[in-house]
Amino acid sequence: MTDSPFAARLSRMSESATAAVFRRVAELRAQGVELISLSVGEPDFDPPAHVGEAMKRAIDAGLTRYTEVAGMAALRRAIAADSLARRGFEHGPDSIVVSAGAKHALFNLAQALFDHGDEVIVPLPAWGTYAEQVRLCGATPKLLPCRAEDGFLLQPQALAEALGERTKALILCSPCNPTGAAYGRAELEALAQVLRPHRAFVIIDEIYAGLTYDGFEQQSLLTVAPDLGDRIIIVDGVSKRYAMTGYRVGWLLASPAIARACEAIQSQCTTSITAPAQVAAQAALEGPQDAVEAMRAQFERRRKRVLEGLTAIAGLRVQPPRGAFYAFVDVRELAARGPAFGDDLAIARHLLDKARVAVVPGSAFDAPGYLRLSFAASDAELEQALERIGDALA
Numbered sequence: 129m130t131d132s133p134f135a136a137r138l139s140r141m142s143e144s145a146t147a148a149v150f151r152r153v154a155e156l157r158a159q160g161v162e163l164i165s166l167s168v169g170e171p172d173f174d175p176p177a178h179v180g181e182a183m184k185r186a187i188d189a190g191l192t193r194y195t196e197v198a199g200m201a202a203l204r205r206a207i208a209a210d211s212l213a214r215r216g217f218e219h220g221p222d223s224i225v226v227s228a229g230a231k232h233a234l235f236n237l238a239q240a241l242f243d244h245g246d247e248v249i250v251p252l253p254a255w256g257t258y259a260e261q262v263r264l265c266g267a268t269p270k271l272l273p274c275r276a277e278d279g280f281l282l283q284p285q286a287l288a289e290a291l292g293e294r295t296k297a298l299i300l301c302s303p304c305n306p307t308g309a310a311y312g313r314a315e316l317e318a319l320a321q322v323l324r325p326h327r328a329f330v331i332i333d334e335i336y337a338g339l340t341y342d343g344f345e346q347q348s349l350l351t352v353a354p355d356l357g358d359r360i361i362i363v364d365g366v367s368k369r370y371a372m373t374g375y376r377v378g379w380l381l382a383s384p385a386i387a388r389a390c391e392a393i394q395s396q397c398t399t400s401i402t403a404p405a406q407v408a409a410q411a412a413l414e415g416p417q418d419a420v421e422a423m424r425a426q427f428e429r430r431r432k433r434v435l436e437g438l439t440a441i442a443g444l445r446v447q448p449p450r451g452a453f454y455a456f457v458d459v460r461e462l463a464a465r466g467p468a469f470g471d472d473l474a475i476a477r478h479l480l481d482k483a484r485v486a487v488v489p490g491s492a493f494d495a496p497g498y499l500r501l502s503f504a505a506s507d508a509e510l511e512q513a514l515e516r517i518g519d520a521l522a
């Protein structure tokens with residue numbers, strides 16, 4: 129036994145970097161410091177009203193027991209119908225497992241698929257959770273940096289070079305947190321072409337699906353390459369599209385064999401997720417969708433304003449994101465200005481101390497030299513934040 133009381137697996141992974149920023153924001157606010165947080169990864173809107181009402185009705189009707197581990201049959205039918213409408217691919221209820229958020233669905237998948245010796249390709253910049261979950265399983269994340277010049281999209285050639293005997297899976301996120309990059313039809317076709325001769329699974333995180341801008345049309349690899357069917361695993365949920373982060377409902381769509389494996393793992397940790405939250409998620413999927421479009425339109429408007437504001441600040445460079453609700457800002461030019469601007473971590477600290485604006489350093493996404501700013505904040509907050517960032521960097 130070693131001196132540490134903790135399991136060795138804990139030393140292989142680190143805590144969520146965004147969680148560390150949230151903790152610092154909470155500490156400062158508790159000390160009475162007024163600050164604007166552009167570090168959040170959740171919509172600042174309320175869920176559609178009928179969602180909460182459905183949840184209340186479920187409680188009143190006594191829906192307070194365990195449900196099927198994989199999720200209530202009615203919710204899985206609603207998920208299948210939603211996915212068929214959006215992706216043109218039909219999954220049976222035995223291909224769906226409902227979990228406590230997309231993050232939990234990814235965790236079950238990692239536990240079910242990744243072993244010591246496996247490699248999992250993660251294009252960068254990426255949400256840190258992918259690589260940490262891979263490491264937790266004793267597998268190795270193969271981190272593939274994507275270039276800003278390529279719109280932060282994984283290039284077929286880079287994928288071809290990274291795929292090998294030990295590759296168990298590729299994890300794609302589209303639209304992507306933190307870059308907002310999203311794959312169009314031709315881009316997915318090119319990746320599918322490379323993937324076809326290999327056996328690797330493709331896990332696609334589509335949690336930001338539907339939140340795309342400037343007329344960009346969301347595409348799914350499942351629609352573009354249905355022949356890869358059993359190897360494609362979709363992860364999705366209600367957190368972003370319906371502003372339901374606190375309800376904790378997400379899911380995966382996969383082959384029945386993978387779904388069963390994930391269900392078995394979930395049966396030994398959470399059993400089913402909260403029953404009334406499942407009813408709320410069903411109401412979100414089956415109810416009117418106008419609130420989703422209204423939220424998307426607000427994000428599109430704010431995105432335009434934030435891009436204008438950031439571009440006007442000397443030393444910052446930013447590309448228009450195709451989707452999600454983040455601006456991923458290149459701050460490498462600022463590094464020449466002195467120690468306070470040494471790297472993205474120093475610049476994020478400087479903005480917190482001097483501008484009282486919280487942002488997430490790109491290092492949290494394995495992309496030093498960048499900052500992630502969320503535009504899931506009110507117009508007034510965004511205006512003030514832009515002004516204060518401009519002053520702090522002047």
Ligand SMILES: Cc1ncc(COP(=O)(O)O)c(C=O)c1O
Nearest residue numbers: 169229230231255305365367378
């Ligand atoms: C890319 C990505 N996937 C998944 C999630 C988690 O979603 P959920 O709330 O459904 O667990 C997030 C949350 O920030 C995310 O950014």
